[in-house]
Amino acid sequence: MTPTLSDRIVAGDPRAIARGISLIEDEAPEGAALVRRIFASTGRAYLIGVTGPPGAGKSTLVDRLTAELRTDGRTVGIVAVDPTSPYSGGAILGDRVRMQSHAADPGVFIRSMATRGHLGGLARATSEAALVLDAAGKDVVLIETVGVGQDEVDIVRTADVSIVTVVPGTGDDVQAIKAGIMEIADIFVVNKADREGADRMAAAIEAMLALQHWEPGEWKPPVLQTEATAGKGIRALLEAIEAFRRHQASSGEVRQRDRAEFRLRELLAHRFVQHVEQRVLEPGELGHVLDEIAERVVDPYTAADEILRRTLGAANAGRQPEGPRARLDHVGIAVADPAQALAFYRDALGLDVHASEDVGSQRVRAHFLSAGSAALELLEATAEDSAIAKFVARRGPGLHHITFEVDDIVAALARLKARQVKLIDESPRPGAEACLVAFVHPSSAHGVLVELKQRPASA
Ligand SMILES: Nc1nc2c(ncn2[C@@H]2O[C@H](COP(=O)(O)OP(=O)(O)OP(=O)(O)O)[C@@H](O)[C@H]2O)c(=O)[nH]1
Ligand SMILES: [Mg+2]
Incomplete structure (x- = not known):
């Protein structure tokens, strides 16, 4: 019997991994079927999320981390979420070129994901791509994403450890961190430490952290400095990741459960909206409702309640003439x-x-x-x-x-x-x-x- 795609993924076949991730990216029904089949084989990989502003050196950092992990004999999967690339080609090349030192290493699998074209959400597609790499037996999955949108924040938040990367520069950067991703950081990295102002940047983050109250035994994010291009500070970063992992183990914190919750809620919301659009609303009706809201004919709460009422009504009315599906x-x-x-x-x-x-x-x-x-x-x-x-x-x-x-x-x-x-x-x-x-x-x-x-x- 020829092995199925899921068998081949679990056996670590790189072509099967690539195919599996494509099915998920394409939102193909086969993608969902695949997740069902491989799910029992997942849960072993450690997911490391790396986020930060464009050009902060995330890819370089991921590349260096990968090299260190490989030195330790651990296999690595990389999912790079690329905001600028279309389905293929384009800017994806940027990350590929930077990570090409691992291209010939069978212990490393690199995949770029486009941010656009995910009807059901980038965060889910990314998390499912990570599942495929997990099922394929990768010890560590690194997820690189630009920390700009909610999707990106969700991606990193559901990783086992979240690394927020910043670079020395103007005070704007500190503002940017404050605005969004401060709360999700388990480890801060000031990259490009060779540049002017790295110490100042690190001190500014420390100062922000000092404003918060930390319970005894609570994990306070360390602020590290790295120079990714020169490979400096990478060991220390890996050690910080290990320390965080030990802290998680001892405190009983399980991101797996957070991840499960995120996935389930996201999927339920997606499925529900899909059901509403395909089964409850008439074609074109959603556009009509949107127009009405825009023109202030109806408010969004009333519109949502009305759709909800009809949806639940339709579901309960399965045995009534409205539900004639044979x-x-x-x-x-x-x-x-x-x-x-x-x-x-x-x-x-x-x-x-x-x-x-x-x-x-x-x-x-x-x-x-x-x-x-x-x-x-x-x-x-x-x-x-x-x-x-x-x-x-x-x-x-x-x-x-x-x-x-x-x-x-x-x-x-x-x-x-x-x-x-x-x-x-x-x-x-x-x-x-x-x-x-x-x-x-x-x-x-x-x-x-x-x-x-x-x-x-x-x-
Ligand atoms: N001086 C200096 N340059 C660095 C360092 N790390 C990375 N760079 C450079 O910064 C540029 C951007 O690096 P990338 O690793 O592509 O950054 P990125 O955050 O992945 O970028 P995007 O994925 O486009 O958001 C490259 O030219 C790197 O060589 C560093 O520690 N010091
Ligand atoms: Mg990059």
Whole structure:
């Protein structure tokens, strides 16, 4: 058997890792399926987030950290979130070139992610890319991101350790830190320590930290100085990371749980909005509501409450006429020779028989075979005067009917009747497995006998 993509990722295959991250970046359904499959293999990597203003030397720092980690024999995955690059090419090259010293090292995997084009949020895409690297067995995953937007802050906040990088310069930099990423820093790094003003910058951060109250035993972020281009201060940074990791272990702090919460909330919000847009609002309706808010016809709270009310109403109304979605339940095939039919469908196609049942009223025996989310029903006549026996005698074995499951069969029949659909059964009757069933005439169903089925209400 050829190994699946998830198998290959777990085995550390770089091409599979690249493919997996692309699926996630493309928001492909396969990406979600992949995350489901690899998730149990994750949770071992240590995630290091590196953020800071553009050009602070983050990539250089990540490159140097990687070299040190490799010296220690640890494998490294790198996710560089690049704000300026489109889907491919462009500025991505900048980071690639800087990190190319590791290009030939199989213990290092480098990936750039574009900031644009993530419908469901950059933070989720990045965190899932990190999951892929984690599943692939990388000991450490370094995530580089420019600390500008909320997305970037979220990315770093959910890493196991957050490193905020700054450079000596004007007082503006300190203001910038104050404004956003101060709270998320576990370690401050003043890079470009070879430049004028590094000490002043470090002192300014220390002064800010001194304003806060620190409980005994609480982690107070250290302020380190590095010169990434020359590789200076990198060991000390790694030691600070290790110290933080030990502190986390001893204090029982688990970012894993924070990460889980962030992921779940983010995913729920994303799924919910997607559901609202695709299932609740009419096409173009969202734009209309936005116009109304912009024109002050309605306020956003009222608009949101109204959408929420409709969404929850629609969800609760699954059994009402508004929720008519029928699901294909099974395809019924009339067979003349059940043993041969099973030899084909069960043995040759590999479908499992999950039930066989005699339906006395119909004088048939039905064999149900699992076929994905729907099933096959092989119908064998048990008496010569049964409908199936007559069907086979008249037309030979073949497609007999298809069955759709509905939540409310009475409502479904009423809906069909209102549309002048020709019904064989105007009201439901008992069928197999204690279900209620009703047939629609083939003349209204494009030549196919259609059965509707409502499962018994589960106790
Ligand atoms: N003088 C000096 N220059 C440095 C140092 N570290 C990095 N640089 C230089 O600063 C520039 C930017 O470095 P990068 O590592 O690309 O910075 P970055 O933060 O990753 O940049 P973006 O990803 O574009 O935001 C490069 O020219 C580096 O060579 C340092 O310690 N001292
Ligand atoms: Mg960079």
